[in-house]
Amino acid sequence: MAFPTIKLYLAELNHTPLGDLRFAVSALGLVAIDWAKLQPRLDKYFLRLQADVDSNPKITRLYAKELGEYLKGKRREFTFPIDWSTLKPFQLKALQAVYEIPYGETRTYAEIAAQIGRPHAYRAVGRANAANPMPLVIPCHRVIGADGKLHGYGGGDGLPTKEWLLLMEGAVMA
Numbered sequence: 001m002a003f004p005t006i007k008l009y010l011a012e013l014n015h016t017p018l019g020d021l022r023f024a025v026s027a028l029g030l031v032a033i034d035w036a037k038l039q040p041r042l043d044k045y046f047l048r049l050q051a052d053v054d055s056n057p058k059i060t061r062l063y064a065k066e067l068g069e070y071l072k073g074k075r076r077e078f079t080f081p082i083d084w085s086t087l088k089p090f091q092l093k094a095l096q097a098v099y100e101i102p103y104g105e106t107r108t109y110a111e112i113a114a115q116i117g118r119p120h121a122y123r124a125v126g127r128a129n130a131a132n133p134m135p136l137v138i139p140c141h142r143v144i145g146a147d148g149k150l151h152g153y154g155g156g157d158g159l160p161t162k163e164w165l166l167l168m169e170g171a172v173m174a
Contacts, residue, residue: 011060029081041109094128104169141165
């Protein structure tokens with residue numbers, strides 16, 4: 001699926017408790033966030049979007065501020081907009097449901113699948129989470145296995161990062 005060329009503004013958020021981050025913003029809102037050490041993955045995503053990438057600290061300042069506050073445990077919700085337009089239909093539905101999971105709470109892949117009206121699509125929900133271009137903000141770390149355990153996380157250092165985020169939020173884990 002080809003997307004029209006979009007203008008993105010790339011920014012950095014360095015020295016966070018989880019390491020250095022990169023994020024991109026369009027005129028509609030946040031498009032992507034990833035760890036700096038995973039920059040090739042972010043570049044590949046920009047290529048798929050046919051994005052024209054630039055920098056504009058004035059546009060990205062609010063995003064950096066709120067992401068920094070969240071990672072310091074000083075923010076529970078983000079007020080900046082999200083650009084949902086780059087997501088495919090199933091992924092959009094699944095990730096919007098994930099976005100609604102409250103701070104400090106968890107849901108299973110099966111619960112998300114049921115919530116979006118696709119009760120047997122829990123593996124597809126897992127794949128949608130694995131391809132989440134905005135981890136931390138679309139809190140895929142809050143999605144756990146039916147056994148109550150942590151399964152899969154592609155950001156940062158993997159499962160230790162997912163566990164750190166859940167512990168920071170005060171989530172009860174099995």
